[in-house]
Structures are given as structure tokens and as C-alpha cells.
Amino acid sequence: MRKILAGLSLTVLALSLAACGGDAVAADSVYANVGAKVGISMPTKESARWIADGNAMVAQFKAMGYQAELQYANNDKALQNQQVDKMIGNGDQLLLIAAVDGGAMNDVLAKAASKKIPVIAYDRLLTGTKNVDYQATFDNTRVGALQGQFIIDRLNLTKKDDKTYNVELFAGSATDINAKYFYDGAKPLLMPYIRSGKIKIRSGETAFKKVATNLYDAKVAQARMARILNDDYKTERVDAVLSPYDGMTIGIIKALKAAGYGTADKPLPITTGQDSETPSVKSIIADEQTQSIFKDTRELAKVAVEQANAILTGSKPMTNAEVKNGVKDVPTYYLYPVQITKNNYKTLLVDSGYVTEDDLKV
Ligand code: GAL
Secondary structure, three states, X not given: XXXXXXXXXXXXXXXXXXXXXXXHHHXXXXXXXXXXXXXXXXXXXXXXXXXXXXXXXXXXXXXOOOEEEEEEOOOOHHHHHHHHHHHHHOOOOEEEEOOOOOOOOHHHHHHHHHOOOXXXXXXXXXXXXXXXXXXXXXXXXXHHHHHHHHHHHHOOOOOOOOOOEEEEEOOOOOOOHHHHHHHHHHHHHHHHHHHHOOEEOOOOOOOHHHHOOHHHOHHHHHHHHHHHHHHHOOOOOOOEEEOOOHHHHHHHHHHHHXXXXXXXXXXXXXXXXXXXXXXXXXXXXXOOOOOEEEOOHHHHHHHHHHHHHHHHHOOOOOOOEEEEOXXXXXXXXXXXXXXXXXXXXXXXXXXXXXXXXXXXXX
């Protein structure tokens, strides 16, 4: 609102300068962007969060007098490049991009830069390019740290006894630098227990490359969990699974149930997740998934829209960090992720209006 008012008073100033026959053109660069069109490129509709992100941004841009063009890329990097190219052709004056593959957009980003179209990386960093101006995201290392610490707490690993626990590790997509941040947030916390033998990784798979899940695909996660259960858990039982994202956790739980978990005799292991998507919150309420991370997409959209508005009106976008993308330090605004369990989902998700009780009815 403050920004709109600032925009309005500049408009008034420009008009009154024009009326006085003064040099109104100086204010023109600001005035010119009122009603500008922005392009919003999201990775997929498969996950409800990106739909919420996209809709929230469009609504906020429209409320501020901008036009917005929203496209989803069906998790296809070539399609996303085409869509962004088209946005440039359509005359969009700023781009907000959550990339399918953060390192695969350099050509189209170079084209945007050649036309002086600013780019904001939305949630996922655009890597290996100088042609990204700002980023709005969450502290993704903290996401992983919350997930890792949750497993430590729930398994009570700090207790000095002889018990050992079987844990399996999953990471997100290698096409998204966030996936590395999540894993690098969780793994160092678990490592001392792995080294001491308190945690056993029966699959032996711990390297990011081994545990990564292409495009965060639930089916890929399900297949890997099924394979591990079949190969390494004939006589053992898995006690916890580190998963970075709700969609993957759904796949992992499917594999576990197919292997007989989820009964009084063979309870499901502790599982983590991220995004607090409705099916997963329902799963938490039903005592299947154990934890998720809540990243309020309304807030993320607000930050990105504020950054865009600042760029378009010639003021300084909000930032509180800088993140290396391999070529430059990208000025970034980090939001704070929080943890969701059965104990706090009502306060954080329902009372805040993120979802309704009705959404969560089975
Ligand atoms: C990440 C994002 C997560 C999750 C994941 C899978 O980039 O930060 O919140 O949505 O992608 O979509």
C-alpha cells in the first residue's frame, strides 16, 4: 500500500510538473511503468503450492494496477524456456521465474537482459548466469535443518543407550539448488549419529547424487523406497525417512504401506516433508506423515511483488541476504520457514487462514 501511495504521489508530482510546463520527463521513467505487464513463469501445476504462489502474485499485481501473465511449464525445461521467450516477445517488462531447471535458462535470460527486462528468481535460484537481478525465497538450509533435527528429536538420538535406528535419506531434484540446501541443512546434523553407528543407513546411500529425486517426482521416490525396502529391509525395520518435500513423502509412504507398514505391529516410520500441502496435512492428521515445513506462499508472493514493484518504480527492492549463483551474488530476501506437526497445524495453517478446516476434512 505504501508503495502504491508513493507511486500515486509521484504521478501527481509528474502531472503537476507537466502542468507548470516544467521538466516532467524526469519523473516519466517512474510513471511509464504504471500498468506495466509482468511475466510469471512457474514450474508445474502438479504441486498445489505453485498454483497458490502464481495466483497470489497475479492477485497482488492486479491490486497494484499491473497486468500479469502467468504460465506453468509442466516440469519441462524446454517448454519453460519457450514460455519465457514468448513473454519477452509479448513485451512483458519484468519476469519472475521459478525454474524447472535453474541452470538451464541462460540463453533466454541473456535475451531478457539484452532488452533490459529485469528478472527475479522466485523461490528457486537461477544459476550460472549474471542475468538475474533479485531473488525472493526462504532460508532453505533451515528447512533441511528443521527436518534433520526433527528426526533426531523424535528418535531421541541424544539419549545415551545402545539402541540403534534405521534411517533412509532422500533429497530433492539436482536441477534445483534448493535441493542441495535442504540436504546440506539436514545431513550434517545426522552425520555424527551415522558415524557413531546410532543411525544405520541400510541402503548405504548417502551421497546427494545417490539420494536425489529427479524433479521431486513422487513416483521416483516411491520406486526408490520400494527398492530399498526390498533389498535392505527383509529382516530390519525402517525407523525414519528424511524426505525434503511432501509430494515425495506421499510416494515414500505408499511404498512403505505396500511393504506392510502402517499397522499396529509395524507402524510407519517417522517422515518429514515440506510445503504443508493439503493431502500431506491430512496425512499428518491421520498419523501417517509426521512432519512438514510451512513456507507461507502468500508472504513469498508479497515479497516478490514488492521487489518487482520497487524495480519498476525505480526504488530499492527489499533484500536481507546475498546468495552466490556461480557467477554473481544475487541480492535475496529470505523468509523464515517453520515446522508443522499434528500439534501446531491448527494454529499455523488454519488460524492464519492458509487452509480451512473444511479443506482438511477427510
Ligand atoms: C523447491 C521448493 C520447495 C518444494 C520443492 C518441490 O524448490 O523450495 O518448497 O516446493 O521445490 O516443488
